Structures are given as C-alpha cells and as structure tokens.
Amino acid sequence: MASSSSLILQPLVLPSTTPRIAFSRLVFLPRSLSPRLRAVSLSTIAMAERTKLPHVLTVAGSDSGGGAGIQADIKACGAMGVYCSSVITAVTAQNTVGVQGVHPVPEAFIEEQLNSVLSDMEVDVVKTGMLPSPGVIKVLCDSLKRFPVKALVVDPVMVSTSGDTLSAPSTLSGYRDDLFGMADIVTPNLKEASALLGGMQLQTVSDMSLAAKSIHKFGPKNVLVKGGDLSGSSDAVDVFFDGETCYELHGSRVQTRNTHGTGCTLASCIAAELSKGSPMLEAVKAAKAFVENALHYSKSIELGSGPQGPFDHLFRLKSPPYNVAPGLKFQPDDLFLYAVTDSGMNSKWGRSMTDAVEAVIKGGATIVQLREKQMETREFIETATACMEICRLHKIPLLINDRVDVALACNADGVHVGQSDMQARTVRALLGPGKIIGVSCKTIAQAEQAWMDGADYIGCGGVFPTSTKKDNTTIGLEGLKEVCLASKLPVVAIGGIGIGNANLVLGTGVKNLKGVAVVSALFDRESVEGETKELRSVLERMLSSVSEGTVVL
Ligand SMILES: Nc1ncnc2c1ncn2[C@@H]1O[C@H](COP(=O)(O)OP(=O)(O)OP(=O)(O)O)[C@@H](O)[C@H]1O
Ligand SMILES: Cc1ncc(CO)c(N)n1
Ligand SMILES: [Mg+2]
Structure with a gap:
C-alpha cells in the first residue's frame, strides 16, 4: 500500500460540541493517478471538507525560559483549542531569575513576518505582547490597516516582573496615540497602567477603576487593568471597563511563586475566546478562570532557582475530565x-x-443542594444525575451535600460539607479548582479556615431553631452578623428561615451576606413552586439596589 499510495493529511470535522475544531485523518490517493487528477482530487476533498480554524496571531517576544512571551501565547491558545501563528519581535535570554539579554528583530523583518501570515492565513484575532520600539508599533499599525482582522488584543508589555525593561519608554506614545485606537481591549498590569498615565499611583481597586476609565480615553473599546501585583490583596482582582460600566472581576489568589507569564497567558486566552466568537466580557472571564486554574494546578512545580517560576498551560491534558469539564462558574x-x-x-x-x-x-431558586441521608448510593447517583440534567437546562448550579463520590459520579457543580465531614481542602483536591465548595460554619474561626481551605462560600447558622436539625445550637441574627463581617467568603444564612422571617435576615444588610438557604419552608409544603415564588418575592423586595456604576461580580 505504502509504495502505491501517498499519505495526505486532510481536515475532518468530528461531530463534537466544538465543530469548528478540525482534526486530521489520513487519505490515501493511488500513485497511479495522473498528477492533474491527483491535484483535482485533492482540491475537491479540500473544498468539500474545508474547516475554518479559529486563528490567533501573536506578535510578541520569545522567552527562552518558555514561561511568558510567544511560548506562553502558543501554549495558551493551544489549550483553548485555537490555532496560533507567531510573529517574533525580539528574542530574549530569560529564566526564572530575570532577563539576561534582549535581541530585537529588525523592523523590516517583523514586517516581512506580518506580511507572510496576514496575507495568507485568515487570522481572526491579533494579540500583541512585547513591542520593543516605536518603529515596531508603526509597522504593526500599518500591517493591520492593510490586513484588517476581527479583533485586536493589546497587552502593553513594558517591564518584566523581575524589573527588566522589555520595551523602550519611547513606545508609550506609540501605544497611546496609534495602537490603542485600533484595539478592542488593552490589558495593562498595575505598573503599565501607571506608566501610561504619567506615573499615577495605583494602590487600591478604586485606583484601578479610575485608571481603566482614563486609559479608555486613549481610544481602545475596552480596558482591563490587571491586579495580579496588587499588594495586600487577598483575592486576585482585575477591573474591566467597557466605556460604560466598570466591573470588578474577583478570583481566588493562588499562593504560588509560579506566576511568570500570567499576563501574556491572560491576553492570549482573551484573544482565543474572541476568535471562537465569545463576547468580550465572557472572553475576559473565561481567560481569568483559565489562568486561575492553571496556577492552581502548577502550585507545586519546581523549575529554576529564581523568584518567579513558570506554570503549566497544558494541565488539562493531565487532569481527569471531571476536574476540568466546563461547569457553572460560581457567582456569589x-x-x-x-x-x-x-x-x-x-x-x-x-x-x-x-x-x-x-x-x-x-x-425561582438560584442554587440547589441535594441533601440525602438515606438513599442507597446507586439510587442516589441515578437521581442526582437526573437532577443535574434539570439544573443544566435551567443553568442553575447543583451541589451535593457531603458525598464527594456522588458529586464526581454525576459531575455536579460542587459539594457542601459540614464541620465533621471531609475537610474542604481535601474536597478541593478531589474536585479540582472549577467546582463549587461550601462549608457550614458557626464561628469566625471556622469561616477563616474555610477560606484557607479554598472554599467558595460558607453556610452560616442555624440562625433560628429548626426541626431539620433538632440538636443544633442556634447563633441568632447577632451570631450571623459577626461571622459575616469577619468572613472573606460570601455567606448564605441557614436554619429555620422561611417566608415569615427571611426579611429579618436579609434586612440585616450585613457585608458578605448574599442570601438564605431554606429546607422545610419550601419542601415541607404542598406546593414547592408556589412557596418558592412567594419567598423569592419577599427576598427581592428586601434586596437593596446595586451600588451605582460599579457591578461587583
Ligand atoms: N497568584 C495569583 N492567583 C490568581 N490569579 C493571579 C495571580 N497572579 C496573577 N493573577 C491573575 O493573572 C492575570 C495577570 O495578571 P498580572 O497582574 O500578574 O499580569 P502581568 O504582571 O502582566 O503578568 P506577567 O508580567 O507575569 O506576565 C490577572 O487576571 C491576575 O488577576
Ligand atoms: C518575551 C516576554 N514577553 C512578555 C513578558 C512579560 O511577562 C516577558 N517576561 N517576556
Ligand atoms: Mg505580574
């Protein structure tokens, strides 16, 4: 066979949930076909099964250490299922200690690379990283005018975290006056935002919002000021401004030295999501979640002796699917x-x-927890799987009380544990970073522990006496307030809450209290739907309006 046929790689679209991603299959064409017929056959196959791959072009510098720059961009796009081509603007000698050398690529040759890719390869989105000189910015702007793309993501890389200069200060005006006006989003970190604004001090989240609004005036459609380097912040907060609304995007801060290249990765993931057709805010959220997950999986990697190590973009290849399956991301x-x-x-x-x-x-329930103490395991899994289908259909998260095994088996959105169940830290290790974990807490110390263990929320109570847990000591509204004020996690109040007293609970208006958890008042009734509707309207009436201008996500 091999002697009479030649192997040709040809795209094949698999009937999957991501139909735009192409895989390869082998096609055999007999060597006996005349060259003209072979050419015709090939072009016919290509026309019939032509698949457009989402395509990001990164215009950035090489990081010899492989953690940031072009190397991060290609890995990030690959992990997001997107094709990535690359125009290299500079070659850096770099490792976990810092940048030892920078060798810029001549501008004319950058132009030649841009021309090669943009004239031929149907790029959807261009993402920029290290642009070492004003001349490079000019070359890029000219190329983009000649070959317009669907979106431009500009990561205005200026100084590495190690403090080494990656682009000349004279590029500032090129960014502000030429490139930003063409950008769909620009993603400065704190130092870059400060440099772009003439040295403005950025120390708080509200400084970041002001900076995002000021940078927006230079012309980009959206601005994301990244807070990875916000000192003293217990979570990882980025601020997104779309010209109208400022959003605070909160994520968990992963305790690790392996954060080299987070910025490049974030911008590449945004570009990748845009190339697949996501709206901007969704793309930013997906990118942030990817970075957080990748950092989480790479916490223990030891590579190099310097202060900042790289992380593993391809963690998904090694993780069990239930740990990375796209579920519903937790919203307080x-x-x-x-x-x-x-x-x-x-x-x-x-x-x-x-x-x-x-x-x-x-x-009108906004989240559901299955609390099942009697059912046999097999029946529980079957029932939970059926409940998952219902919840998925309505985009409502489903959690399982206590039983991590059942949650894994039915790919639930998460688990809720009590103080004598499995420790939240162990639950997190088993479920992975994408799942929701809640912990029942009565005290400030328990709430602090839940946060350290990587939980997403706490359930606090019992607030009032309840028949569901007869021997449970109650903490009352005062106890609830105390825990809420000290908690670093969002709180749901639980214990004896129903239509008659829910307004007392929400009416405390205390920080971090996001809602009420209810058992008997909904299920020990004839009409579950009717009771839930009534409780929902009581809660809605109590809900204070969101603070003006800023939406906290
Ligand atoms: N320890 C961390 N845990 C979780 N998220 C983080 C952490 N550090 C950074 N991030 C997130 O990573 C993204 C990049 O932010 P960062 O401010 O570090 O960018 P950067 O300084 O440009 O990155 P770099 O120069 O290291 O490539 C942001 O979404 C930020 O919130
Ligand atoms: C090449 C390159 N681009 C970007 C960064 C920023 O992380 C870096 N350190 N190196
Ligand atoms: Mg940083």
Whole structure:
C-alpha cells in the first residue's frame, strides 16, 4: 500500500460540541493517478471538507525560559483549542531569575513576518505582547490597516516582573496615540497602567477603576487593568471597563511563586475566546478562570532557582475530565435563594427528588443542594444525575451535600460539607479548582479556615431553631452578623428561615451576606413552586439596589 499510495493529511470535522475544531485523518490517493487528477482530487476533498480554524496571531517576544512571551501565547491558545501563528519581535535570554539579554528583530523583518501570515492565513484575532520600539508599533499599525482582522488584543508589555525593561519608554506614545485606537481591549498590569498615565499611583481597586476609565480615553473599546501585583490583596482582582460600566472581576489568589507569564497567558486566552466568537466580557472571564486554574494546578512545580517560576498551560491534558469539564462558574449571587432538598419531606408529600428540584427551580431558586441521608448510593447517583440534567437546562448550579463520590459520579457543580465531614481542602483536591465548595460554619474561626481551605462560600447558622436539625445550637441574627463581617467568603444564612422571617435576615444588610438557604419552608409544603415564588418575592423586595456604576461580580 505504502509504495502505491501517498499519505495526505486532510481536515475532518468530528461531530463534537466544538465543530469548528478540525482534526486530521489520513487519505490515501493511488500513485497511479495522473498528477492533474491527483491535484483535482485533492482540491475537491479540500473544498468539500474545508474547516475554518479559529486563528490567533501573536506578535510578541520569545522567552527562552518558555514561561511568558510567544511560548506562553502558543501554549495558551493551544489549550483553548485555537490555532496560533507567531510573529517574533525580539528574542530574549530569560529564566526564572530575570532577563539576561534582549535581541530585537529588525523592523523590516517583523514586517516581512506580518506580511507572510496576514496575507495568507485568515487570522481572526491579533494579540500583541512585547513591542520593543516605536518603529515596531508603526509597522504593526500599518500591517493591520492593510490586513484588517476581527479583533485586536493589546497587552502593553513594558517591564518584566523581575524589573527588566522589555520595551523602550519611547513606545508609550506609540501605544497611546496609534495602537490603542485600533484595539478592542488593552490589558495593562498595575505598573503599565501607571506608566501610561504619567506615573499615577495605583494602590487600591478604586485606583484601578479610575485608571481603566482614563486609559479608555486613549481610544481602545475596552480596558482591563490587571491586579495580579496588587499588594495586600487577598483575592486576585482585575477591573474591566467597557466605556460604560466598570466591573470588578474577583478570583481566588493562588499562593504560588509560579506566576511568570500570567499576563501574556491572560491576553492570549482573551484573544482565543474572541476568535471562537465569545463576547468580550465572557472572553475576559473565561481567560481569568483559565489562568486561575492553571496556577492552581502548577502550585507545586519546581523549575529554576529564581523568584518567579513558570506554570503549566497544558494541565488539562493531565487532569481527569471531571476536574476540568466546563461547569457553572460560581457567582456569589447564586446564594440568593438556596434550596436544600430533604428526602423525608418529599416522600411525605408524595413527590420525587426530581419533581422537587424542577418545582423549586420554576419557583425561582438560584442554587440547589441535594441533601440525602438515606438513599442507597446507586439510587442516589441515578437521581442526582437526573437532577443535574434539570439544573443544566435551567443553568442553575447543583451541589451535593457531603458525598464527594456522588458529586464526581454525576459531575455536579460542587459539594457542601459540614464541620465533621471531609475537610474542604481535601474536597478541593478531589474536585479540582472549577467546582463549587461550601462549608457550614458557626464561628469566625471556622469561616477563616474555610477560606484557607479554598472554599467558595460558607453556610452560616442555624440562625433560628429548626426541626431539620433538632440538636443544633442556634447563633441568632447577632451570631450571623459577626461571622459575616469577619468572613472573606460570601455567606448564605441557614436554619429555620422561611417566608415569615427571611426579611429579618436579609434586612440585616450585613457585608458578605448574599442570601438564605431554606429546607422545610419550601419542601415541607404542598406546593414547592408556589412557596418558592412567594419567598423569592419577599427576598427581592428586601434586596437593596446595586451600588451605582460599579457591578461587583
Ligand atoms: N497568584 C495569583 N492567583 C490568581 N490569579 C493571579 C495571580 N497572579 C496573577 N493573577 C491573575 O493573572 C492575570 C495577570 O495578571 P498580572 O497582574 O500578574 O499580569 P502581568 O504582571 O502582566 O503578568 P506577567 O508580567 O507575569 O506576565 C490577572 O487576571 C491576575 O488577576
Ligand atoms: C518575551 C516576554 N514577553 C512578555 C513578558 C512579560 O511577562 C516577558 N517576561 N517576556
Ligand atoms: Mg505580574
């Protein structure tokens, strides 16, 4: 066969959820075909099954250490399922200690690379990194005018975290006056935002919002000021401004030295998501989640002796699918009306768990937890899987009480644990960074521990006495307030809460309190849907309006 045929790689679209991603299959053409027929056959195959790959072109510098620059960009795009071509602007000698040397590529040759790729390869999005001189910015602007693309992501790389200069200070005006006006988004870190604004001090999240608004005046459609280097911040906050609204994007701060290249990776992931057709804010959120996950998986990597190590972009290849399967990302506002099922109550009223879940969602629950103490494991998994389908359909997160094994088996969105269940830190290790973890806490010390263990929220109570947990000591509204004020995590109040007293709980208006968790008041009733609707309207009436101008996500 090999002697009479030649192998040709040809794109094949698999019927998958990402139909725009092409895979290869082998096609055999007999050597006996005349050259003209071979050419015709090939072009026919190509026309019939032509697949457009989402394509990002990165225009950036090489990092010999492989953690940032071009190397980070290509790995990040690959991890996001996007093709990445590269125009190299400079070659750096770099490692975990710092930058030992920079060798700029001649501007004329950068132009030649741009021309080669843009004239031929249907680029969707251009992402820029290190642009060492004003001349390079000019060459790039000219090329983009000749070959317009769908979106331009500008990461105005100026100084590495090690303090080494990567682009001449004279590029500042090129960025501000020429490139920013063409950009769909610019992504400065704190130092870069400060340099762009003539040395403005950036020390708080509100300074970051002011900076984002000022940089927006230079002409980009959107600005993301990155807060990776915000000292004293317990979470990783970035500020996004779209010309109208400022959004604070909060993520967990991963405790690791392996953060070299986070900025390059973030910008590349934004570009990759845009090339797949995502709207801008969704692209930014997906990119931030990717960086956080990658840092989490790379915490223990030891590479190099310097202060900042690289991280592993391709962690997804090594992770079990349940750890990285796209689920619903936790939003603190999901805690608003938190329904906790109780199998005893459901059987008392003659309804199945799936009926109960469907009804509570129709009534307006914003998150559901399955709390099941009696069912056999196999039946529990089957029921939980059916509940997951309902929740997915309505985009409502589903958590499992205590049973990590059941959560893994049905790919639930997360797990809620109590003080005598598995420690949240262990749950996190088993579920991975993308899943939601809640911990029941009565005290400030427990809330602090939950935060250190990597939980996403705490359930605080029992606020009032309840028949669901008879021997439970109650902490009252005062106890709730104390824990909320000290907690670094969002809080949902639990214990004896229903239509009659929910307004007392939300009415405390205390920081971090995001909603109420309810069992009997929804499920020990004839109409779950009706009770949920009524509770929801009580809660909505109590909800104070979001502070003006700033939406906290
Ligand atoms: N320790 C961390 N844990 C979680 N997210 C982080 C951490 N450090 C940075 N990030 C996130 O990574 C992204 C890049 O931010 P950062 O401010 O570090 O950019 P940068 O300084 O340009 O990066 P670099 O120069 O190292 O490539 C932001 O979304 C930021 O919130
Ligand atoms: C080549 C290169 N680009 C960007 C950065 C910023 O992280 C870096 N350190 N090196
Ligand atoms: Mg940094």
